[in-house]
Amino acid sequence: MTMAAAIEGRTAEAPARSLTSRIASVDIVTELGHAEPVWRRLEDPTQFSTPYQRFDLLANWQLQVGARQNLTPFIAIAYDGEGRPLLLLPLALTRKHGVGVACFMGGKHTTFNMALWDRDFAKEATAADLAALLSGIRDRSAADVLALTQQPLRWRDISNPFAIEPRQSSVNDCPVLTMVPGAPATDMIGNSFRRRLKGKERKLSSPGHRYRVADTDAEIERLLDWFFRIKPLRMAEQKLPNVFAEAGVENFIRHTCLTRLADGGRAIDIHALECDEEVIALYAGVADGQRFSMMFNTYTMSDRSRYSPGLILMRDIIDHYAERGYRALDLGIGSDEYKRQFCKSDEPIFDNFIPLSWRGKPAALAMSGVNRAKRLVKRNETLLRFAQSLRRTFG
Structure with a gap:
């Protein structure tokens, strides 16, 4: 009413x-x-x-x-x-x-x-x-x-x-990466950092090693099944409360990730790094043609976690949106160290x-x-x- x-x-x-x-x-x-x-x-x-x-x-x-x-x-x-x-x-x-x-x-x-x-x-x-x-x-x-x-x-x-x-x-600021359309990729991520990530990626590489943006409903469901198995383990390891276990949250995320927008995209985009054996890392967030903002993420519990799969995936995501002319990218509110490796400025909140x-x-x-x-x-x-x-x- x-x-x-x-x-x-x-x-x-x-x-x-x-x-x-x-x-x-x-x-x-x-x-x-x-x-x-x-x-x-x-x-x-x-x-x-x-x-x-x-x-x-x-x-x-x-x-x-x-x-x-x-x-x-x-x-x-x-x-x-x-x-x-x-x-x-x-x-x-x-x-x-x-x-x-x-x-x-x-x-x-x-x-x-x-x-x-x-x-x-x-x-x-x-x-x-x-x-x-x-x-x-x-x-x-x-x-x-x-x-x-x-x-x-x-x-x-x-x-x-x-x-x-x-x-x-x-309470918190939001680290942000400003992206200039058409600028060299090294303007977003410097050469020395890229070389370090490339070295880690060589150690990480396994048969079928690939970066993908989930498109089909089946891909989205498969990646979310993995996320909801792994994320509680990661949060318990960090002694953090599992907000994804609260009533209705999993259904909210699943339904929203599957929702198609008028332009054909999804209400929440899922980016993943995986190989034939397992999903290695996952980041999900919202995009609007000019900015990508991360909502949630996690990475494998296997030995592959030693080679910074989250940072490698973040490099791929930045390059993905830079190629599409995006102007900004953020990794969510908070001052976690990994965010500062990519996002040097702060968004006033x-x-x-x-x-x-x-x-x-x-x-x-x-x-x-x-x-x-x-x-x-x-x-x-x-x-x-x-x-x-x-x-x-x-x-």
Whole structure:
């Protein structure tokens, strides 16, 4: 169902606001199917969004994971005076300690979160536009606070309009590799590093040694069967919680990897290094014609793991997208050492915690403080070692 939250005419100040904001009304949509037409319109490559906010990806996540976590769709759509959609916020609503918290769909499985925007509107959006949007959400919704985390400051050279709102740096940064179309391959990965990887690859090579991007349903299913056998072993080895064992996550990943997009590609692409005997390494992520972003990966438990198969596969992936004119590649949020071997720059990532009610004010302050503390721990070696020790002890 749809709860219309018309902005114009609600208060004495509405006429003045309409002169400074293009947003004339805001709807809160609580059913995915009702939001789908506008959603697909705004995820078109000519508009402004990240591939993590595709309908096919987030609808699968909500149906398979979000619903099991008692999250309900909370999709805010803003329109101009002629009824044209200007933006869509793909949120889910939950209650924590009696407070209604709206956060981006996707949970732990999306690197970047962002609204889907009409491109021209995003370029010109002002503080008045954001105020009109928030007023529309506040007027008719059960949300007390918007917890809008892990947003890119810029995307495709356009500023994220939510950076206008009070913001703070996210817990983690995202290492990124900038790629110049047509540049020599050595600009992305230097000659000395390539030689080292080539030496490892010679030791790794086995009959049928090959790099592939999975295309058929059968290939995708086979590679995912391997991933879901090996990944829990790798995470247990590192004493990390297995997020892939949470209810619905495996079905979400399988369904999304099998989903074909309008251009013939998949909602999640799978890249693999394998030989006749086994799969050696796997990386999966989202691509949009300009950028590849990794979502999950793992590598073999066999002796072949000694020869850095993940790094060899990453080289192949970078070369694959460089040949196709991509402009950027990232390996997900976090400062793992292997990411820095390829991605030398950092993508600025920010959070907004926006109160919408009197209940939301202390909740927003608490969530903001928790994330600031986490960021501090991540950047203090002593605190980080202590936190890791606690995780190993009690994990």
